Amino acid sequence: MRITLRGFEIFKGRLDAPAQRALIAALRPVLQAAPLVSPQTPYGKAMSVRMTSAGAVGWYSDRKGYRYMPQHPQGTAWPDIPQPVLDIWDDVTGLERRPDCCLVNYYGEGARMGLHQDKDEADFSWPVVSVSLGDDGLFRIGNRTPGGSTESIWLTSGDVVVMGGEARLAYHGLDRIRFKSSRLLSKGGRLNLTLRVTS
Numbered sequence: 001m002r003i004t005l006r007g008f009e010i011f012k013g014r015l016d017a018p019a020q021r022a023l024i025a026a027l028r029p030v031l032q033a034a035p036l037v038s039p040q041t042p043y044g045k046a047m048s049v050r051m052t053s054a055g056a057v058g059w060y061s062d063r064k065g066y067r068y069m070p071q072h073p074q075g076t077a078w079p080d081i082p083q084p085v086l087d088i089w090d091d092v093t094g095l096e097r098r099p100d101c102c103l104v105n106y107y108g109e110g111a112r113m114g115l116h117q118d119k120d121e122a123d124f125s126w127p128v129v130s131v132s133l134g135d136d137g138l139f140r141i142g143n144r145t146p147g148g149s150t151e152s153i154w155l156t157s158g159d160v161v162v163m164g165g166e167a168r169l170a171y172h173g174l175d176r177i178r179f180k181s182s183r184l185l186s187k188g189g190r191l192n193l194t195l196r197v198t199s
């Protein structure tokens with residue numbers, strides 16, 4: 001089922017349970033090679049979401065600001081983006097160009113992400129594709145400018161969202177998760193992948 005909300009294309013239940021488990025298996029070595037870290041906002045506040053990346057570059061933030069980095073903060077190259085993840089990009093976008101970053105967000109109990117735009121990339125004509133795995137997450141969608149009305153939708157494990165066109169620079173965030181609503185991750189929590197073309 002495909003829902004369009006303010007230009008966000010939401011493919012509910014795009015990945016079945018075996019596909020979700022295959023993705024988790026493919027992400028395990030990524031998380032081993034590039035452990036989750038807690039970035040800080042440029043203002044020095046720790047983010048509640050823990051993150052890592054796969055691809056040529058990874059998204060990171062600390063006092064120096066939001067940016068894509070060629071290495072994990074521990075000094076190693078980011079692991080490659082797993083093939084099953086690239087396959088999702090191919091399926092939903094049909095684009096020849098491949099993403100060069102897969103940001104991996106882990107939401108533990110109580111974690112959230114405030115409303116923001118994804119705007120650290122060079123060219124906003126490429127979409128961002130988001131994959132939800134594990135616990136339910138309440139996704140909020142706003143406007144291309146700060147403020148104004150918002151709409152929310154629960155994203156559940158296996159949902160894929162394409163943020164392109166008018167949605168590409170729309171504010172969005174994740175208000176909260178329903179901790180342990182899914183059994184995909186044995187310790188609970190929500191994994192979100194965002195596939196980006198950064199340069």
Ligand SMILES: O=C(O)CCC(=O)C(=O)O
Pocket residue numbers: 103105113118130137139155172173174192194
């Ligand atoms: O967790 C989500 O569903 C959204 C993540 C997000 O917006 C981001 O990583 O930029």
Ligand SMILES: [Fe+2]
Pocket residue numbers: 116117118172
């Ligand atoms: Fe985002």
